[in-house]
Amino acid sequence: MEDTENSSEAESIDPLQFEVDERYFENAELESYDVYPTGWTIAKEVLEDFSHRLVYFYVPFNSKLFYFWSFLVSIGVLYNAFAMVIFIFADVKSQYFWNWVFLPSPTSNYSNPTVIRLIDFVQRTQQRTTFPRLFKIVLLAVSCIVLFHWNACLYFLFSIYEGITEESQTEFGFSYYKVFEPVFPVCEAYYGNDCWYNEDIDHTLDLDDVRDSYKMDLVNYWKNKHYRWSTGNFSREYSMSVYWSALTITTCGQQPWPSTSSQNSLEICDTLIGVLVFATIIGSVGSVVTQMSQTVNEFRQMMDGIKFYMKYREVNSAIQERALGCFMYLMAHNQLDDEECILSLLPPRLQANIAANLHMETLQKVEIFAMCDSRFMHEVVLLVKQQVFSPNDYLCRKNEKAKEMFIIKQGKLRVIDDDTGKELHELNEGATFGELSIVHVKGNLLGTRRCVSLQSVGYSDVYVLYRDDVSRLLLEFPQEYRTVIANARNMLHSRGLLETTELGEMCDPEDHEEAEDMILEEMSVVEQLTRLTGIIDDLNANLSEMIVSFSVGN
Missing domain, CATH: 2.60.120.10 (Jelly Rolls)
Incomplete structure (x- = not known):
């Protein structure tokens, strides 16, 4: 019976089935050949993709490349913010002005940096940095430096307009008599006997009142016992101007009082700047300090609450120490937030x-x-x-x-x-x-x-x-x-x-x-x-x- 069944199954098999299978395998080979392209086809696709990337190249606004480029442009903005007004000083203008105008560099004025790019960089840095309060303090410090710099250049320009004097120390404008070059002794003041002018310090209330009577003796005594550090006109002009600008805007210290209408106008403008702008900066610094202490205050309140609860419930002292220690650990590792x-x-x-x-x-x-x-x-x-x-x-x-x-x-x-x-x-x-x-x-x-x-x-x-x-x-x-x-x-x-x-x-x-x-x-x-x-x-x-x-x- 089994033989007859096998023979009947063998008779029912169509011999053309084998030819169909061979054709099927041939088609499968052709399909597999089409699936795997040649090396030339792969190279062509890579080149086309590379050319498309070059033609349609763009930088997303939220990418790191755009952020770093904004950083470079911001440096150019700050550079020009200092350079465009510092050429009021003659020494700087004569040596560096034309280099600044024609030198092609990322920080020159031909790179066309804008204040908008600087503002965008500041905003992105505040979002990216892990130290936002520190960055805000640095930003405020840089803002103060730029403000002092511009106001100092304006003060020196005003002094040039009114005329620079070299004799008076009480003039409102700039005077070389207010800034002397530093002088250093060449002898040992603490060990040498000839390196100390004998003044009557014990019986004189104010040396400035009596030194005018023997100042020529002082000059002759120190004539060959010192050397002068020559700093140049620009160092004296800029240092005195920045000093005047900082004291005037911050309303700290005393300055020579104005004596003309134009001097009064400059003093009033600087006072308004000091009251409005600098007060805003100081307020921002105060808000940063408040934010820095806010986390500490919240932590102290939570600690006080836990201590009060455990004492009120009469929790065992050993458990209290463990709970407070764990709380301190969570605070130190910034794990109090969910x-x-x-x-x-x-x-x-x-x-x-x-x-x-x-x-x-x-x-x-x-x-x-x-x-x-x-x-x-x-x-x-x-x-x-x-x-x-x-x-x-x-x-x-x-x-x-x-x-x-x-x-x-x-x-x-x-x-x-x-x-x-x-x-x-x-x-x-x-x-x-x-x-x-x-x-x-x-x-x-x-x-x-x-x-x-x-x-x-x-x-x-x-x-x-x-x-x-x-x-x-x-x-x-x-x-x-x-x-x-x-x-x-x-x-x-x-x-x-x-x-x-x-x-x-x-x-x-x-x-x-x-x-x-x-x-x-x-x-x-x-x-x-x-x-x-x-x-x-x-x-x-x-x-x-x-x-x-x-x-x-x-």
Whole structure:
């Protein structure tokens, strides 16, 4: 009978089928040839792409290249802000004016820098910098320097207009008599006997009142005992002008009073600038200082609240010290703010990117997630939550229900055997603990309880991945669920913690239904619902098969 059936099947085979298969393979070869282009085609596509990039090249406004270019242009703006008025001084104008006009450089006036670009750079720096208060103080200092510089140049221009004198020290305008070149002695004033002019200091109330009577004797005495540091006219002119500008705008110190209408006008304008502009700058500095102390004040209020609560509730002094120490640690590491509240302001995709940057490298090293899809891993990193543990805190104890996995971000943890009290192992930054606790594996000899304890050595920042969250996520990724279970079974089998057959092979997961029923109470609600959903799906499949077979039979 079998021979006749085989012969009938052989007779039913069409010999033309083999010719069709050959044509099919020929077409497949042609298609595969078209899929993989030649080297010339690839080079042509690369050249076309490169040419398109050159033709349609642009710099986005939020790119780093645009930011650095704004920085260079801002330097040009500041350079020109100083240079365009400093040529009032004759020495500078005679040597550097034409170089400034014709020299082609990124900071010359031909680079066409604008104040708008400088303002844009300041705004972008305030958004990018991690020290916004320091940058604001630097910005205010630079603003003051530019203001003093412009006002000093205006003062010297006004002095040129009225005429510079060299004899009077009480003139309102600039005078060389107000600024002398520095003079230094060439003898040892503290050790030499001939390096000290004998003046009657004990019986003279004010030396300035009596020195005019013997100033020629002073000049003759120091004639060959000093040297003069020649600084040039520009140094004397600019230093005196900036000094006058700073004192006038800040309304500090005394200056020669004006004696003409034009001098009164200049003094009034500078006073208004000092009252309005400089008062605004000082107010900005005050706001920066207030903001810097605001965080400290809030921290003190929180500390006072915790202290009052613990004293009012009569908390043990040892616990109070631990609580305050933990609070100080959180403040020192900027962890008082809720990360979830801060990240909730960002789009979900950007939150996923930040979480992946923090945890993806560590989670990919976890053996239980080997060969899992990247989309699944990006969802897993969103489930990680941060916790802080103080010294000697237990993260988990022996015989507790295992329901989470720990990832060490900072600090050290030690694995302890409670029965002997010995330290079995020490975990450092980047290590994981309890990865088999996030899934339920049939035939696991460890059960659902911890077999060791985990304790924090010092202050530790730990990321926690809970079993319920992973179980809820695995419902959406059935293929990853099978992968994770297979990895967990292989890990347990390699450690000798999985039930095996008499030959030492892993048992089929379906052979452990009775064991699963025994630990049903230990399963989470999500895992129980998942199990019930699987049972219902199996029942529906069996019922559909029975209906189909009954219909065919009738």
